[in-house]
Amino acid sequence: MEFFEQFAVPNPTPTIYLSMVAIGLTLIAVLAGISYFKKWGYLWREWLTTVDHKRIGIMYLISALLMLFRGGVDALMMRAQTSRAGNELLSSAEYNEIFTTHGVVMIFFMAMAFITALMNFVVPLQIGARDVAYPRLNALSFWLYFMGAMLFNLSFVIGGSPSSGWTSYFPLAGNELSPHIGTNYYMIALQIAGLGTLITGINFIVTIFKMRAPGMKLMKMPLFTWTALITNLLITFAFPVLTVALAMGTMDRLFGTHFFTMDNGGMAMLWANFFWVWGHPEVYILVLPAFGIYSEVISTFSGRNLYGYTSMVVSIVVISTLAFLVWVHHFFTMGQGAFVNSIFSITTMAIAIPTGVKIFNWLFTMWRGKIRLTVPMLYSVGFIPIFTIGGVTGVMLGIASADYQYHNTMFLVAHFHLVIIPGVVFAMLAGMTYWWPKMFGFMLNEKIGKWAFWNIAIGTCLAFFPMFIAGLDGQARRMYTYSEEAGFGIWNLLSFFGGLGLAMGFILIVFNVYYSARYATRDIGDDPWDARTLEWATRTPVPEYNFAVQPVVDSREPYWDAKHEGKTLFKDKISDIHMPNNSGMPFIMCVFFFIFGFGLVFSLWSLVIVSSVGIAVCLFLRSFEQDDGRHIHAEDVQETERKMGGDDR
Amino acid sequence: MNIDHSKPLEYSTETNDMNIVGFWVFIGAEIALFATLFGAYFILEGRTGGGPSAGHLFVISTLMIQTFVLLTSSFTIGLAVNAMRLGRKGATIGLFLITLILGLGFVGVEIYEFYEYVHEGLNLQTSAFSAALFTLLGTHGAHVSFGLFWGVAIIIQLVKRGFTPATANKTFIFSLYWHFLDVVWIFIFSFVYLKGMM
Ligand code: HEM
Ligand SMILES: [Cu+2]
Numbered sequence: 001m002e003f004f005e006q007f008a009v010p011n012p013t014p015t016i017y018l019s020m021v022a023i024g025l026t027l028i029a030v031l032a033g034i035s036y037f038k039k040w041g042y043l044w045r046e047w048l049t050t051v052d053h054k055r056i057g058i059m060y061l062i063s064a065l066l067m068l069f070r071g072g073v074d075a076l077m078m079r080a081q082t083s084r085a086g087n088e089l090l091s092s093a094e095y096n097e098i099f100t101t102h103g104v105v106m107i108f109f110m111a112m113a114f115i116t117a118l119m120n121f122v123v124p125l126q127i128g129a130r131d132v133a134y135p136r137l138n139a140l141s142f143w144l145y146f147m148g149a150m151l152f153n154l155s156f157v158i159g160g161s162p163s164s165g166w167t168s169y170f171p172l173a174g175n176e177l178s179p180h181i182g183t184n185y186y187m188i189a190l191q192i193a194g195l196g197t198l199i200t201g202i203n204f205i206v207t208i209f210k211m212r213a214p215g216m217k218l219m220k221m222p223l224f225t226w227t228a229l230i231t232n233l234l235i236t237f238a239f240p241v242l243t244v245a246l247a248m249g250t251m252d253r254l255f256g257t258h259f260f261t262m263d264n265g266g267m268a269m270l271w272a273n274f275f276w277v278w279g280h281p282e283v284y285i286l287v288l289p290a291f292g293i294y295s296e297v298i299s300t301f302s303g304r305n306l307y308g309y310t311s312m313v314v315s316i317v318v319i320s321t322l323a324f325l326v327w328v329h330h331f332f333t334m335g336q337g338a339f340v341n342s343i344f345s346i347t348t349m350a351i352a353i354p355t356g357v358k359i360f361n362w363l364f365t366m367w368r369g370k371i372r373l374t375v376p377m378l379y380s381v382g383f384i385p386i387f388t389i390g391g392v393t394g395v396m397l398g399i400a401s402a403d404y405q406y407h408n409t410m411f412l413v414a415h416f417h418l419v420i421i422p423g424v425v426f427a428m429l430a431g432m433t434y435w436w437p438k439m440f441g442f443m444l445n446e447k448i449g450k451w452a453f454w455n456i457a458i459g460t461c462l463a464f465f466p467m468f469i470a471g472l473d474g475q476a477r478r479m480y481t482y483s484e485e486a487g488f489g490i491w492n493l494l495s496f497f498g499g500l501g502l503a504m505g506f507i508l509i510v511f512n513v514y515y516s517a518r519y520a521t522r523d524i525g526d527d528p529w530d531a532r533t534l535e536w537a538t539r540t541p542v543p544e545y546n547f548a549v550q551p552v553v554d555s556r557e558p559y560w561d562a563k564h565e566g567k568t569l570f571k572d573k574i575s576d577i578h579m580p581n582n583s584g585m586p587f588i589m590c591v592f593f594f595i596f597g598f599g600l601v602f603s604l605w606s607l608v609i610v611s612s613v614g615i616a617v618c619l620f621l622r623s624f625e626q627d628d629g630r631h632i633h634a635e636d637v638q639e640t641e642r643k644m645g646g647d648d649r
Numbered sequence: 650m651n652i653d654h655s656k657p658l659e660y661s662t663e664t665n666d667m668n669i670v671g672f673w674v675f676i677g678a679e680i681a682l683f684a685t686l687f688g689a690y691f692i693l694e695g696r697t698g699g700g701p702s703a704g705h706l707f708v709i710s711t712l713m714i715q716t717f718v719l720l721t722s723s724f725t726i727g728l729a730v731n732a733m734r735l736g737r738k739g740a741t742i743g744l745f746l747i748t749l750i751l752g753l754g755f756v757g758v759e760i761y762e763f764y765e766y767v768h769e770g771l772n773l774q775t776s777a778f779s780a781a782l783f784t785l786l787g788t789h790g791a792h793v794s795f796g797l798f799w800g801v802a803i804i805i806q807l808v809k810r811g812f813t814p815a816t817a818n819k820t821f822i823f824s825l826y827w828h829f830l831d832v833v834w835i836f837i838f839s840f841v842y843l844k845g846m847m
Binding site: 202243257258263265266270274 | 674681686689697699773774776779780781799805806815819
């Protein structure tokens with residue numbers, strides 16, 4: 001019995017027991033459903049073993065939406081708890097766990113997965129490639145992410161969640177002040193998912209450098225591909241820092257080392273520094289692809305080419321370099337002294353310049369354009385004002401002397417939500433709606449989509465603008481309650497209503513997927529939005545080989561020019577197409593990673609050893625494997641093309 | 650598969666070319682990883698928390714053996730790649746084996762060295778300095794050890810399959826990895842050991 005006690009949740013409440021039951025029942029229902037409909041074979045052959053970038057993208061998308069739900073429920077619970085002074089819905093311990101898991105889930109498992117989903121699906125199509133550089137590693141990336149996410153979510157019902165914030169600052173996160181295993185979950189689940197992200201980074205850099213269609217020079221790449229390239233470079237250089245920090249944190253917790261402790265020479269500030277050396281680039285890892293999506297969407301729906309392409313590219317490159325030079329602004333108050341603070345204050349404010357350039361370029365693209373206010377365009381137009389407010393308050397926070405007032409108040413919380421939500425979430429919803437027809441062969445309903453947009457946009461403003469005031473009045477972040485006299489009540493109540501608006505928007509999106517899947521027409525052609533770049537030049541939905549013939553390009557908007565200037569994209573004849581084989585190895589290896597992680601969390605060394613051997617065996621087998629892929633014959637390609645498009649090239 | 654015979658075998662197919670570029674990018678990530686570890690070491694170096702310090706621990710003899718062994722192994726793997734370009738299978742495999750044996754020697758000395766440190770009273774748990782030192786050296790050592798297993802796998806493939814675009818590619822990439830570890834060691838040699846002994 002003692003053995004099982006370690007898996008118990010430290011402060012169980014009815015919610016947790018209910019979730020356990022709910023999770024158990026859902027799991028049984030899913031497994032039974034798959035068995036009943038005899039879908040195990042299908043699931044294994046078509047999804048668990050797939051190496052197709054489009055399917056991997058779709059799996060990332062589904063996971064991201066699930067995580068958005070999980071993180072959203074956390075958010076609603078927090079807002080409900082703080083909606084009234086002295087509320088007792090949640091205890092302080094629960095509240096700590098919830099704001100921690102909310103932040104982690106949203107950043108690592110929702111936002112990262114969402115951008116990876118869209119990069120996976122879109123980048124190879126935009127550059128006219130048949131897949132990514134390393135399809136097998138791409139599957140490995142996904143399964144590492146997935147297992148990391150599952151491990152982290154498991155903490156809710158087995159052993160208890162981490163509770164020292166998504167930033168997990170030491171010494172709070174150390175053994176002394178967080179004796180419970182929750183923080184182990186944080187360290188190890190992020191390590192596993194982070195490894196997947198790093199592999200994605202390398203994979204996409206090589207894909208974009210080496211696999212572009214003939215004629216697509218770097219300065220002819222679509223902007224989304226540009227931002228994907230820069231984001232993946234940021235990933236490759238920033239994530240190793242997180243890897244090291246997490247490894248050290250893990251060692252402090254499991255092996256009693258003294259990296260971040262208060263005694264034996266340990267240095268807690270080292271964690272804060274490492275965390276933000278990774279963490280600030282991370283916010284740009286998230287937001288740059290979003291900028292890319294806005295560039296595509298705004299130019300498509302303004303019927304114009306993007307204004308200031310070169311300055312757009314230059315500004316993302318500048319942003320990516322500055323991103324590594326500002327991390328101290330996250331702890332101006334922690335004693336670096338005036339000189340260091342001043343330097344980082346200046347670098348921080350400098351970021352606003354390239355960002356401003358981009359905003360003006362988008363505005364000039366719309367200027368005198370024939371604007372179509374579709375759902376993706378609505379998100380893009382809504383993004384500009386809200387994001388600007390978030391950015392300007394960022395500059396306020398960047399003034400080191402003033403930050404002593406704002407730091408760790410609700411003002412900060414308002415700032416980063418007002419950049420991340422319009423910056424990342426709006427962009428992902430815009431991108432999802434925009435590329436949805438390419439993914440699934442039908443369009444999402446515009447009317448429901450617009451309702452969802454308005455709920456989300458108004459919800460965002462209502463949820464976060466009041467926090468500026470509450471913050472300036474002195475409400476600290478991460479406090480589970482406050483007294484009546486403090487006078488924060490009204491602002492928090494408004495925030496709660498905003499949160500409900502966001503939830504309503506999310507429900508409408510889910511409903512829209514259901515409604516459109518059921519009723520939308522499948523007869524939409526290859527280019528339902530009248531778009532400009534290569535991904536619209538293939539069939540809808542995209543066949544597994546992407547392009548029957550490799551496109552040849554000589555401009556920035558090859559598909560637009562093909563439509564309007566009669567250029568030909570596809571010059572060759574159809575020939576045999578080489579494709580990679582599916583493989584179960586990435587999935588199996590990641591199951592071992594999951595067991596490995598679970599073993600480490602609870603210091604169950606036998607599990608750790610067994611799963612390490614499993615991982616090593618997988619690597620060894622992979623090394624000896626000879627797999628040159630397979631070919632799709634030209635006749636079969638012709639047949640597919642004829643069925644899908646009517647003409648044969 | 651298109652094999653371009655004008656290029657060296659390890660570069661001869663598109664996949665090969667991509668694997669090499671990808672490995673360079675991976676080395677970029679590894680540089681970031683080691684840079685962070687070095688950063689941590691420099692910051693925590695003086696924080697010995699009452700335990701032994703760098704000046705007390707480092708001895709010149711093991712350091713010299715390690716350095717000599719690892720640098721030589723980097724030279725022999727270079728020769729192995731050269732032999733591969735000349736198409737001499739036996740020489741390639743022989744030199745590759747010598748490389749791994751030297752690598753094994755390095756790991757052996759490192760383990761002995763760690764053992765000595767523990768005797769001097771420096772555990773992983775002693776201080777921030779000890780944790781940073783063992784982590785930096787250990788990460789490098791773990792990379793070398795991983796290389797030993799990986800190298801054996803490649804040698805077996807060379808023996809069984811001879812020079813093919815795939816085996817040549819793996820051998821070449823292994824040599825990049827090995828040279829990289831050598832470069833890291835030179836940094837460790839200068840900025841950990843020499844600096845610590847001064
Ligand atoms: C003009 C650009 C920006 C400036 C000048 C800026 C400035 C700042 C500053 C100074 C802080 C720390 C404040 C404090 O702790 O007191 C901060 C926090 C934060 N910013 Fe920004 N920011 C900018 C853009 C962004 C963007 C684009 C994102 C994300 C997409 C972002 C995400 C965050 C997050 C997540 C935090 C808080 C992290 C935490 O403590 O939990 N910021 N920002
Ligand atoms: Cu920042």
